[in-house]
Amino acid sequence: MKSRTRRFKTDHPTYAADIVGTIGQWDERDILFARSDFWDYFDADSPQRAAYYESHPELFAYDEKVNNLPPMGRTGGIDFPMFDVQFDVINHIGCENVVDGKPAPDRIEIAPERAAEKVKGFAHHLGADLVGIGPLRQEWVYSHVGRSLGNREGYTEWGTPIDLSHHPNAIALGFRMDYDLTQTAPDFPTLLATGKGYATGAWVSVQLAAYIRALGYSARAHHLRNYRVLCVPVAVDCGLGELSRAGFLITKELGLGLRLAVVTTDLPLIHDQPVDIGVQSFCEVCKVCAEVCPIGAIPHGDKAEYNGVKKWKLDEQKCYRYWFAAGTDCGTCMAACPWTKPDTAFHRTIATLASIKGLHQSILTRADRLVYGKYKSKPRPGYMESK
Ligand code: SF4
Ligand code: SF4
Incomplete structure (x- = not known):
């Protein structure tokens, strides 16, 4: 997918204006x-x-x-395995010797501009919809391993300290979620869109990291079953989009409808600039996600300080509890967001208008409500059992 953010490039990520203190490293165990x-x-x-x-x-x-509480995916009935098998495959390719490995002994020298071109081209070839390159800020690296699947064989032990200081660069990868499936949120099919986004992210990131290691550089994939970094702020630094009121990444191309994976590396790469696509002022007036959230997990009010940054803070505990009630990862906020729309010429034009800060952003949020009405979950596709 062609990036449509060139004219919105900026020197600093938009969260930089909201940094009000020291950003502490996250412990994945928490x-x-x-x-x-x-x-x-x-x-x-x-x-x-x-x-x-x-x-x-x-x-x-x-x-x-x-x-x-009863498990996720149960509302799929006999279609439950469609969800389960995708995550099972991700577990297999989350093992340490798949996401990481030794670089080839002979290093191939490539100019950073050319290396960035190769990395992006190959990532798109493998299936990434969006690719951006940026610095790896150590604040976005977890301090300790929290997900080891119960210290499963092949995974790094729970509680192991993490050191990624040898990787100065990050490659953020975005994967489109199936629009029609996400529009069924919070019903079962939205889980399949999530599963595919994560599975493709795992598949692409491990191959991209392996490719970079074959060039003689250190590289590690970070995907659903084996992260060492917080993907959302890394993706913001790599120019994919901005942090939203809903607490996730908004991109101009896919709205909230994407999943992320990351590769970190010491391969010298030219960085992309972060983007300012008007999300901060748009989310200020929009609030659709906060209105549709069935459990009130998204704030209606102003940003508040959290870990050194002023942000709209999602109440993760409320959100996660609702997932179990719904039997899925919900996704209603993502489906209802005015930025999450099919990739048509009309929506590309609207997204460009929405990215320009001004009073018209408020008009656009109202127009979205008028045209699309209140969010309603769509029926399941024909190949799945109905509710
Ligand atoms: S996923 Fe659902 S419960 Fe969680 S914040 Fe979004 S709308 Fe609310
Ligand atoms: S629904 Fe509106 S307020 Fe929420 S993330 Fe999307 S644009 Fe921002």
Whole structure:
């Protein structure tokens, strides 16, 4: 997919204006998915689980309640395996010896401009819809491994400290989610769009990292089952888009309807500039995601300071709890966002207009409500069982 953000390039990512303190590194052990692994993969009496809740007793009641709710995907009935098999494959290609490895002994020298061209071309060939290159800020690197699938063979042990200081560059990869499936959110088919986005991200990122290692450089893939970095801020630094009110990345091309993977490397690469596509002022007046969120997890009000940055802070615990209630990863905010639209000439024009800051952004949000009405979940495609 051709990037349509050239005219919106800027010297600093838009979050830079909102930095009000020191940004601390995240510990992956604290994220909701890592905590769910205590129920999904570790034994109930595992020393890791005991040690974690001894130091975080305030999280136990929430984690125990949520992780004992009926499982994700159950609303698919006999179509449940369509969801399950995609994630199973991602587990296989999340092993350490697949996402990482030794570089080839003989390094091939390539000018950074040419290397960037090759990396982007190959990533698109493999299936990435969006590709951007930027610096890897160490603030976006997790401090410790939190997802080891219960210390499964092939995965790095839970709690291992992370060091990526030898990788100065990041390649952010964006993968379009199937528009029709996402429009069924929060129903079962949206999970399949998520699964495909992540599976393609895993498939592309491991091959891209392997390609760079074959050139004689260190490179590591970061995808759903084996991250060492926070993909969203990395993608912002790489010029893919901006942080939104909904808490995810908005891109001009795909709105909120994408999934991310990243490759970090020491291969010298020319960086793309970050972009200012008007999201901060647009989200200020839009608020559609906050209105449609069934559980009130997205703020209606102003940005607030969180870990050194002023941002619209998604209430992740509320959101995650709703996922179990819905039996899917919900995605209603993503489906309803005015930026998440099919790739047509009409929407490309509107997205360009929306990217220019001004009073007309408010008119565009109102026009979107008038034309599309209140968000309503669409029916399942014919090859799936109906509800
Ligand atoms: S995914 Fe659903 S529950 Fe979570 S923030 Fe979006 S709309 Fe709300
Ligand atoms: S729905 Fe509106 S407020 Fe929410 S992320 Fe999209 S543009 Fe921003």
